Amino acid sequence: MIHFKMAKLTTTLLIIMMVVVVMLAGCGKSDVPVKAQKDYILIGRVNPVTGPLASFGTGTPQIEEKAIEAINKEGGIYIAEYGKKLPIKIIVADSESNPTKAAEAANKLILQDKVDLLMAAHTPDTVNPVAAAAERHKIPCITVDALSDAWLSGGPYTWNYHAFWKVHSLVDVYLDMWDQLSTNKKIGLIAPNDPDGMAIADMLKKKAPERGYSLVDPGRFPPNTKDYTAMINQFKQADVDIVLAMQIPPDFATAWKQMKQQGLVPKVMSAAKAILFPADIAALGDDLGEGLTTEVWWSPVSGNKSSLTGQTSLELAKMWTDLSGRQPMATLGYKHASMEIVVDALKRAQSLDRNKLREAIKSTNIDTVVGHIQYNDQNLAETLLVGGQWVKGKTWPWEMNIISNKKMPIVPLSAEAMKDMPSSR
Template identity: 85%
Template sequence: MGKPKMDRLTTMIFIVALAAMIALAGCGKSTGSVEARKDYILIGRVNPVTGPLASFGAGTPQIEEKAIEAINKEGGIYIAEYGKKLPIKIIVADSESSPTKAAEAANKLILQDKVDILMAAHTPDTVNPVAAAAERHKIPCITVDALSDAWLSGGPYAWTYHAFWKVNTLVDVYLDMWDQLATNKKIGLIAPNDPDGIAITDTLKKKVQARGYTLVDPGRFPPNTKDYTAMINQFKQADVDIVLAMQIPPDFATAWKQMQQQGLVPKIMSAAKAILFPADVAALGDNLGENLTTEVWWSPMSGNKSSLTGQSSQELAATWTELTGKQPMATLGYKHASMEIVVDVLKRAQSLERNKIREAIKATNIDTVVGHVQYNDRNLAETFVVGGQWVKGKTWPWEMNIVNNKKMTIVPLSPAPMQYIPGSQP
């Protein structure tokens, strides 16, 4: 009777020991498989590929991949915990120009794709939801190309770092442009009830009086508004010489065409955000893009150079045209600069551990193709813009004249001075 008990005891001990050996082997195998799987650094980028902001997202991922081409050819970036260089791989997720979709895309990149770093660009509609996801999941995130004031409104941030200009800079650029032409200094404002529209309205109200201007503000309204008749009538009654719109491209196209149809042709028509790209200017048709003024985020004429490739802004623009056959665009510089920042961070961190990456981002101090990037205690690196005017071109159907460079003297002014809107009475 004693022997069977001993056999059972021996069997149980054997089973426990065997289970422990399997578990240990399994742990070792799991660790090894993770290391074997980690053959690259995975960056997730949320980008408006479709929808009304698709013109902002155009060029991704070609621009980003071109920026890191040489680094990947050399094996990538050294990561200490793996004892080797790892190339960079980029996954692009479409925000569909929607804050809700941007959040969904960010969550998928973090939870399913297991990205090492998150990136986002192109207006608060994309950037703010992605930043919120990064904060919630505690993953390093680098963002560009969203009005800094609107981005800051979603803070404070512990994991997200942003590089762009502030609305104060934007308004100064417009005021400096308007000062160049004789007007009655009455401004009609078209600004929807979104983060950008609210931010520019608040700053305009604080600044215009000191510069001798009067603001005619019909109030905020929903994006995708189709009828601007009431606003147009208000502007006509106030006899405005200047109109400023802060809208997405299709909304501005609707408003500008209705202004023309209803007999409102201001001396100066400025549009923030809506006419950054030549394709959007061309889409207005009937030469309605002539002499429209806007902010210029980045220009081939900028004197800044890439820390990755050593290319000047002009050389970077030429590379883009050679690669695609297309005209360089304002967002090209920021797309390239975002990769400059990421590569600089990873080279200094030499790690994929989240806190080490975050500390490296915090210590960023780099000259990029869009200017100097160094984050402050609110995780913001402020950049600057110049003012430009669309004119009929020689190389391209529509080309940009730089007519104000007070915020960035490194960008030279174009020879041609600023002009009135055709059909207006100077």
């Protein structure tokens, strides 16, 4: 019995000493809740690195990483639950320009990589599947660069916030450009049965007659169509002066070359989505890009500035050329603006709690390099765009002239283009 009591007393004393040590260890520390160790904020970025949309994905993650370079050098962003600054780390997953692969990439980033926030860009083929994954797993998600009407078709959204223009603005830009030339105002439409194609067809049917134009629409067809002869014959019979295509780059190249071969050369050849980048124009070959018109999402001559770095659009463009040796592209501004939105939200949230971060994104109200970003009750921040025309360049083989800026007068017109705007003939 004596030995048992002594052992019991010794055990009691040890427990008391351990409690005291724990209490003393806590003295002088902050009231920040104890969290598992975390070394960085992890952002997952779904991007078309390969496939027919790869030209859209060019520049990721270099542009995003340059946007946060200064912040990371200073230690990152203060996160209250960890009581310290955390740098931002970006992990990129390839969508392979395929909606199914985009969904798989998003799920992997969420479930395996345990990202704190998702980002995605570059057409509904990438954005919509990622948005769906974010909603399913209840994780904050910031998206850009997909026709907003097509994005909205996947809603309503609780966790995804999108910034881009809507199809009504796109159609207005094309009509504004076409108004500058003398034509018979007959439009031939090439639009597949994907979300972009259906959206532009519906809006053009509504707006074209209001502006005095008639529309020749052969109907929707599958992407990757190889023979456009029936459409071309229909356009020739209708004597269209204007053709508008809403296609991915390789599909448009096929259609445009067949039009040339079969003797259909309209006064105006416009292509949405297909010829946004100099590489797409160069890939047409044989000077087939001369005079083609398209929408311009962002331009080095835009008057907007970055809320994150203070760079003007021109400075951002120069940074990219110095970094890559390559010509600035239309997606550059939106890639940078994505990080402006992310950093602004993280700074205000000071938290990686999903609900707190979502609320911070929801209340975004900033001026970015692509314009003002403020989300509405559908989680959409509608941006604007201008119209441009590809011409042989002086600095680069192909350069973009801004020829219509009614939607966004902060972007100056290219004076040379307005003096002698060449047709596609």
